[in-house]
Amino acid sequence: MNSKRTHLEHIPWWRHLSFPLLTKELTEQANRRRTYVVRFLYAAVLFLLGIFAIAGDTSGNVRLGAGGAIFHNLVQMQFWLILIFLPATASGALTIEKERDTLSLLLITTIPPWSIVVQKYLSRLLPMLSFLLLGFPLLAVAYSYGGVSTNELLAAIAMLILFAVQVAAVSIFASTWCRTTGEAFIATYLILAVMSIFGVWPMTHFRTLSTATGLRHIAAAQIGVVLSIGASVVCLFLACMVLERRAFLPARNVLLQMFRRLDKFYEDINQVTGGIVLVNDGGELPDEQPIAWRETSKKSLGTVRYLFRVLTVLEVPILFVAATINLSNVRNTNSVSVLLFLLWTVGAAMLCVHASGVIASERSHQTLDPLLTTPLTGADILKQKLAGVRRLIFVLLVPFASIFGFQTWFGGFNLGYLVGSAASALIFLWLIAWGALWIGLRLSSPMKAVLTSMIVVALVCGVPLILETVLSRSAMLRELWIPRIAGSFSPASVIRTIEYRGQLLGVEDNLAFAIQLAILPFYGLALYLIRRECLRSADELLQRLPEDPDAAIDPFQVSGTNESGSPPESVTLAPAST
Amino acid sequence: MSFVRIEDLTVSYGKVLAVRGISFEIPKGEVFGFIGPNGAGKSTTIKVLATLLKPDSGYVEIDGIEVPKHPMAIRRRIGYMPDFFGVYEDLSASEYLHFYAAAFQIPRSRRENTIGDVLALTDLTEKAKEPVDSLSRGMKQRLALARVLLHDPDLLLLDEPASGLDPRARIEVRELLKALQGMGKTILISSHILHELAQLCTRIGIIEAGQLVTAGSLEEIYASLGLMQVIHTQILNLTDDMLANLRAIPGVASVDTQVDRVSIQMRAGELTAEDLLDKIHSHGARIRMFQPEAMDMETAFMKLTEGKTA
Numbered sequence: 083m084n085s086k087r088t089h090l091e092h093i094p095w096w097r098h099l100s101f102p103l104l105t106k107e108l109t110e111q112a113n114r115r116r117t118y119v120v121r122f123l124y125a126a127v128l129f130l131l132g133i134f135a136i137a138g139d140t141s142g143n144v145r146l147g148a149g150g151a152i153f154h155n156l157v158q159m160q161f162w163l164i165l166i167f168l169p170a171t172a173s174g175a176l177t178i179e180k181e182r183d184t185l186s187l188l189l190i191t192t193i194p195p196w197s198i199v200v201q202k203y204l205s206r207l208l209p210m211l212s213f214l215l216l217g218f219p220l221l222a223v224a225y226s227y228g229g230v231s232t233n234e235l236l237a238a239i240a241m242l243i244l245f246a247v248q249v250a251a252v253s254i255f256a257s258t259w260c261r262t263t264g265e266a267f268i269a270t271y272l273i274l275a276v277m278s279i280f281g282v283w284p285m286t287h288f289r290t291l292s293t294a295t296g297l298r299h300i301a302a303a304q305i306g307v308v309l310s311i312g313a314s315v316v317c318l319f320l321a322c323m324v325l326e327r328r329a330f331l332p333a334r335n336v337l338l339q340m341f342r343r344l345d346k347f348y349e350d351i352n353q354v355t356g357g358i359v360l361v362n363d364g365g366e367l368p369d370e371q372p373i374a375w376r377e378t379s380k381k382s383l384g385t386v387r388y389l390f391r392v393l394t395v396l397e398v399p400i401l402f403v404a405a406t407i408n409l410s411n412v413r414n415t416n417s418v419s420v421l422l423f424l425l426w427t428v429g430a431a432m433l434c435v436h437a438s439g440v441i442a443s444e445r446s447h448q449t450l451d452p453l454l455t456t457p458l459t460g461a462d463i464l465k466q467k468l469a470g471v472r473r474l475i476f477v478l479l480v481p482f483a484s485i486f487g488f489q490t491w492f493g494g495f496n497l498g499y500l501v502g503s504a505a506s507a508l509i510f511l512w513l514i515a516w517g518a519l520w521i522g523l524r525l526s527s528p529m530k531a532v533l534t535s536m537i538v539v540a541l542v543c544g545v546p547l548i549l550e551t552v553l554s555r556s557a558m559l560r561e562l563w564i565p566r567i568a569g570s571f572s573p574a575s576v577i578r579t580i581e582y583r584g585q586l587l588g589v590e591d592n593l594a595f596a597i598q599l600a601i602l603p604f605y606g607l608a609l610y611l612i613r614r615e616c617l618r619s620a621d622e623l624l625q626r627l628p629e630d631p632d633a634a635i636d637p638f639q640v641s642g643t644n645e646s647g648s649p650p651e652s653v654t655l656a657p658a659s660t
Numbered sequence: 661m662s663f664v665r666i667e668d669l670t671v672s673y674g675k676v677l678a679v680r681g682i683s684f685e686i687p688k689g690e691v692f693g694f695i696g697p698n699g700a701g702k703s704t705t706i707k708v709l710a711t712l713l714k715p716d717s718g719y720v721e722i723d724g725i726e727v728p729k730h731p732m733a734i735r736r737r738i739g740y741m742p743d744f745f746g747v748y749e750d751l752s753a754s755e756y757l758h759f760y761a762a763a764f765q766i767p768r769s770r771r772e773n774t775i776g777d778v779l780a781l782t783d784l785t786e787k788a789k790e791p792v793d794s795l796s797r798g799m800k801q802r803l804a805l806a807r808v809l810l811h812d813p814d815l816l817l818l819d820e821p822a823s824g825l826d827p828r829a830r831i832e833v834r835e836l837l838k839a840l841q842g843m844g845k846t847i848l849i850s851s852h853i854l855h856e857l858a859q860l861c862t863r864i865g866i867i868e869a870g871q872l873v874t875a876g877s878l879e880e881i882y883a884s885l886g887l888m889q890v891i892h893t894q895i896l897n898l899t900d901d902m903l904a905n906l907r908a909i910p911g912v913a914s915v916d917t918q919v920d921r922v923s924i925q926m927r928a929g930e931l932t933a934e935d936l937l938d939k940i941h942s943h944g945a946r947i948r949m950f951q952p953e954a955m956d957m958e959t960a961f962m963k964l965t966e967g968k969t970a
Contacts, residue, residue: 367755372762380750452746452807455710456763457735627711627731 103188103198107205117209124167125216131159132220134551149227150234156224157238160217161285164210164246165274170533172206172253173266176325180261185329196322199254203318207250214242241288241307248284248310249274251317258321261331264529282309341382344391373458373466383436384470389477392432396425396481404488418492419581422485426577429478430514430539436474437518438531440467441624445526450624460620460628468519475511482507489581498599502580505602510573513609514539520616523623546572570597573605663688663846664709664815669718671704678704680870681718686848686863688814691841693861694850695961701870702850703743706817709848710740722815736764739808743819743850745800749793753784753803756792757810764811778806782836798829805836816840818849822856834860868965881960883929888913891924891933893940894949898922905943909936921949 111117176199179185188198218239225235249270256269277283287306352358368375378384383392403417441464444450453463486503490496518535525531550569553559569575579598621628662685671679679701686692694702707713708720711731720727727734748756754775761771779785782802787795795803801821808816821837822830837860840847851857857864858878865875874881882889895902898917906915906924911931916923926936933952940947 367758368762369768370762370765372759375762376748376751376759380748447749448742448744449746449748451707451710451712451742452740452760452804453763454712455735455738455740456760457732457765458763459732621731625712627714627728629732630729 101197101201101204103193103201104205107202108208111205111209120167120171121209121213121216124163124213128159128163128217129220130548132156132217132223134548149224150229152227153221153224153230153234153238156217156220157242157288158285160214160242161245161288163213164242164249167213168206168210168246168249169253169267169270169274171209172203172250173257173270174263174529175202175206175254176257177260177263177266180329180331181263189326189329195325199258199318199321199325202257203250203254203321206253207246210246210250211243214246237288241284244307244310245284248277248282248314248317251314251321252277255317255321258325259328264532267529277313281306282313284310341388345387371466371469373453373463374469377440377467377470378473381470383432383474386473389473392474393477393480396428396478397484400425400481400484400488404484407488407492418485418488422482422581423577425478425481425485426510429482429511431536432474432478433471433511433514434518434535434539435532437468437471437515438522438525438535439528440471440519440522442522442525442528442531446528454624454626460622460624460626461617463624464519464616464620468515471515471519475515478511479507498595499580502595502599502602505606506573506577506580509602509606509609510577513605513612516609516612516616520612520623523616543572543574546570547575566594567597570594570601571604576601576605661688662686663690663723664692664848665719665721666705666709667719669705669708669720670716671701671708671713672716678870679708679715682867682870682872683718684865684872684875686846688846689844690863691837691847691849691861693857693864694848694867695852695857695864696850696867697852697965700867702867703819704870705867706740706819706848706850709734709815710738710817711735712740736811737813738815738817739811739813740817741804741808741819741821743823745797745804747792747800747803747807749791752789752791753779753795754788756803757806760807761810766811774810778809781809781839782806783832796829798825798832801825801829801833802836805833809840814846816845816847816849818847820851821849822851822853830856866961866964873964879929881964883927888925888927889933890953891926891936892921892949892951892953893924893947894921895940896946896948897944902943902945906940909939912936 176185179188189195193201221235221238224230252273253266253270256266256273257263260266260269278286284307287303287310349357366375366379378386382388400418400421403421407418441450444453458466482503486500486507489503490500493499514535517538518531521535521538522528522531525534546569550565550572553565553568559565570579576598579595616623619628664686666685667683669679669682670677682701682705684692694705696702704713708715709722709727711727711734714728722734723737725733725737748759751759757775757778758771761775766774776785779788782805784799784802784806787799792800792803805818805821808818818837822833825833834856837847837849841860849857849861861878863875863877864881866873866881874884876884903915903917903922906912906922909931911926913925913927915925924936933950937947937950940950
């Protein structure tokens with residue numbers, strides 16, 4: 083190390099500005115198909131949302147002078163897109179090097195740590211800035227409608243750039259600190275959440291700067307801007323400081339470690355009760371279903387005790403809110419409905435993470451191939467792999483049932499509501515599980531599988547609603563109920579309509595309720611088809627040879643194995659010569 | 661009769677042709693070494709035999725069963741060890757073996773005994789209760805070997821079983837493979853460490869750029885390449901006449917005298933080490949040392965290959 087430092091001391095600082103790592107990263111990105119797919123997706127989402135913002139539900143004449151609102155909507159969209167896209171690309175900048183054991187090779191070059199961090203930072207920031215340029219034509223359209231000052235336009239551009247700079251800096255810091263891309267991804271959002279609480283958030287400053295009139299507000303926004311810049315600099319500085327120190331972290335399962343600490347805490351507390359153990363996970367050995375055994379006794383989200391903790395976390399707020407409503411004079415069940423929507427969000431995310439990872443994680447840990455050479459059928463492997471997910475769904479059904487029960491209690495018995503709610507929970511939860519499993523079967527990286535599953539869920543929920551908005555612009559289509567029908571295909575719409583059945587008073591609303599109930603069998607059919615495809619093509623999806631249905635010869639009669647297909651009785655391990 | 665038969669096997673990954681018309685056979689009980697540089701197509705060929713890859717064309721058969729048509733029957737007959745550990749870090753060694761014993765549908769009543777046997781064979785009995793992630797690389801490799809033996813397969817497909825191991829662990833794995841050879845298992849083992857296979861295999865196949873360059877016993881390959889085998893010997897009553905007699909033995913290419921030994925180079929295929937010993941003895945030599953030098957596989961490999969990849 084000393085010799086390296088001595089060597090570096092002779093290299094003038096400006097020689098480090100040649101940025102070979104940045105060149106390599108940008109060239110690599112340009113060679114990847116994914117770069118163009120992401121760019122297309124970003125532009126598609128931006129322009130689609132932009133068209134909604136510009137088109138709205140008013141005619142062109144009315145929009146004259148209304149450019150301000152459109153402009154603000156577009157800028158907000160850009161902020162959200164930065165928040166979604168940038169951590170996804172930047173949080174893996176250095177963790178990927180750690181995962182591939184290539185960071186050590188970078189560190190022994192003459193590139194100093196600060197330069198590695200800066201080059202990695204720029205390699206993620208520059209493409210994002212080019213993404214931002216894609217949105218400027220839309221801003222120009224909004225500007226042309228009037229109602230937007232030049233200062234606002236400049237403030238928007240400055241704040242968008244500042245936000246990208248800040249998010250990229252936080253992501254790079256998380257990437258230097260964490261061991262895996264998944265951890266860095268989550269850490270980025272946690273740090274950003276903390277920053278937003280403390281006002282280090284350019285989205286807020288933009289609103290203040292564009293609307294504030296008083297000097298105090300402007301000064302506050304300017305301080306916020308300085309804080310954002312400061313936060314970015316601090317993140318990059320910290321990243322430079324910890325790069326070498328955290329370059330060789332051993333692989334660890336953060337969730338498992340957290341649960342183990344929690345276990346120890348509970349075990350210490352349990353000493354008070356004399357160490358009573360109600361459920362003992364993992365004591366048994368596998369019987370006939372080894373994969374299901376491992377999924378339900380060795381995985382964090384599969385064991386009874388961990389699932390019980392999840393259930394407690396989900397159920398307690400529901401019981402608390404229900405008790406509060408029960409005690410109050412006016413029974414407003416809106417808060418229970420909000421809890422239901424939150425439960426759906428949390429449940430869908432948990433299922434995406436768990437179900438998409440069951441096969442993808444085996445692939446990434448290189449444990450799948452040995453499993454595929456066992457005589458278990460592909461369908462059996464998949465069914466057993468979902469044993470933990472099945473348990474998770476049963477656990478999620480408890481708070482769902484609680485909410486449906488409380489709504490019936492508070493709002494009166496309604497068979498349609500109960501049947502619709504129960505069916506929606508059963509169908510959608512299993513649909514997410516099988517859909518995420520199917521995605522996980524097709525992708526090799528667990529992170530990609532989880533993100534893709536979540537994006538697909540978001541698209542399935544969002545696209546019908548966007549279609550509804552677009553189609554609603556036509557009076558003729560509105561008369562034919564086509565926009566409403568299109569929107570009804572969104573699971574979010576199904577859940578919302580069933581939940582608010584108490585507020586449906588008119589004939590039209592009852593018809594909407596009936597349409598939503600009629601959509602459920604459609605998703606039931608989708609669930610059936612996805613499940614059937616997974617089980618039928620299990621061997622191909624798992625990437626091993628399927629049994630040839632046309633094979634005429636009974637292989638068990640060729641030699642060795644008995645008719646039932648089990649191995650011969652005697653298992654001899656002694657040398658043949660003896 | 662051949663236990664493994666591959667004819668004109670072709671496998672591609674998209675546009676890349678990984679295996680181009682390979683053909684070879686392995687008789688039952690033989691240890692076949694698959695040698696080739698990285699990216700030559702060794703692992704791809706083994707994966708086809710392990711029912712993990714579908715061949716584009718060609719015929720692949722194990723124990724008289726066509727692999728692509730009856731993969732499930734094949735899986736009961738093979739033990740596949742990939743070129744990575746493939747072990748679950750969250751289980752103990754014993755749990756890991758119970759997991760695979762259940763996956764191979766070994767009756768519950770027999771599992772304890774079978775697992776005890778394979779643990780003893782792989783010298784892991786003491787580590788049965790230890791978590792897998794606490795085992796050394798060598799132990800993990802032995803555990804993976806224990807796993808492939810659980811269902812007593814006839815054919816072992818071992819993809820670079822000694823790669824990444826330290827010398828001690830490598831020797832332990834080699835001794836274990838010799839024990840399995842003694843049990844009459846048919847073994848297909850791939851490696852790019854040449855001397856490792858020379859000590860273990862009855863036959864070898866050299867593969868490069870997806871094509872089989874040559875296959876046969878070591879002696880056959882040396883003979884086909886005209887390579888020499890060197891014997892180091894110490895003769896107590898060495899005289900010039902005796903040296904002349906040694907040089908006159910048919911098959912001997914040259915005889916060099918060194919300070920402490922005589923090095924005899926003989927043409928592989930024309931003379932065996934045993935015959936040479938008899939002939940030296942018949943000339944009245946009093947022999948203190950007779951040591952055949954390990955065959956120079958590296959020379960053979962370099963002669964046969966050109967450093968291409970598929």
